[in-house]
Amino acid sequence: SLSLSLSPSLPLSISSTIVEIKQGNADILGRLTSIEAHLSDSDGRLLAAEMKIEMLSLDLANLRSRLDDQENRARRNNIRILGFPERIEKGNPARFLGEVLPVLLKLPEGTDLSIERAHCSLALMPAPGQRPHPLVVKFLCFPVKELLLKAARELGKVDWDGHNIMFFPDLSKALQDRRRLFLPVKKILRDKNIKYGLFYPATLRITLNGKT
Numbered sequence: 460s461l462s463l464s465l466s467p468s469l470p471l472s473i474s475s476t477i478v479e480i481k482q483g484n485a486d487i488l489g490r491l492t493s494i495e496a497h498l499s500d501s502d503g504r505l506l507a508a509e510m511k512i513e514m515l516s517l518d519l520a521n522l523r524s525r526l527d528d529q530e531n532r533a534r535r536n537n538i539r540i541l542g543f544p545e546r547i548e549k550g551n552p553a554r555f556l557g558e559v560l561p562v563l564l565k566l567p568e569g570t571d572l573s574i575e576r577a578h579c580s581l582a583l584m585p586a587p588g589q590r591p592h593p594l595v596v597k598f599l600c601f602p603v604k605e606l607l608l609k610a611a612r613e614l615g616k617v618d619w620d621g622h623n624i625m626f627f628p629d630l631s632k633a634l635q636d637r638r639r640l641f642l643p644v645k646k647i648l649r650d651k652n653i654k655y656g657l658f659y660p661a662t663l664r665i666t667l668n669g670k671t
Contacts, residue, residue: 481627523633529633532662536575536598537629538607542622545584545591552577556596561621572607573599595629628659637661 540556548555553574561570577596584592599606611617611626618624630638638661645663648655653665664671 525582527631527633531634534629536601537597537606539627539629540594540596540624542624543591544622552579552594552665560607563617563624564607564614566610585634607643622637634660
């Protein structure tokens with residue numbers, strides 16, 4: 460602010476101008492003080508909002524994790540089978556698989572698969588030349604599902620009428636994406652003949668020199 464004192468010898472117009480400048484400076488100072496107070500309040504509100512958003516993000520991630528876990532637990536008796544030609548099941552996948560799987564996987568005679576239901580995946584109809592729909596089958600008993608996966612692993616390659624048939628656990632897309640991250644590592648382990656296993660939900664265990 461100006462420190463000039465008003466003197467009777469100054470022209471009236473100059474005195475008036477100085478008064479206006481002083482008043483203007485005082486108004487500006489008042490506004491700056493008000494703006495600083497508003498900015499400080501806004502900073503506090505922004506910090507509180509950021510903390511709230513961070514907490515909500517953590518809650519959302521936790522809920523997603525729980526939901527994905529529940530979805531995969533609901534699928535724990537399921538197997539996803541790839542490689543059978545389109546519509547080979549002729550509208551009755553459960554009957555078709557019940558007849559084919561024991562022979563295909565060389566299961567012990569009289570093995571009861573106890574298939575609860577089976578269906579083609581709900582993806583769009585593949586174009587000619589594309590991979591056919593997977594078949595998803597749900598067994599009443601978890602040990603039966605494990606028996607089939609174990610039999611498929613032991614056979615290595617499963618061939619049916621010239622088609623390579625592959626068996627996988629029926630997992631959610633989110634969990635499949637997590638497990639897929641291990642593919643480069645698994646390839647290296649196979650090339651080095653190192654024994655490994657991928658355990659639920661997404662844990663890679665490596666056995667080397669007798670130690671896991």
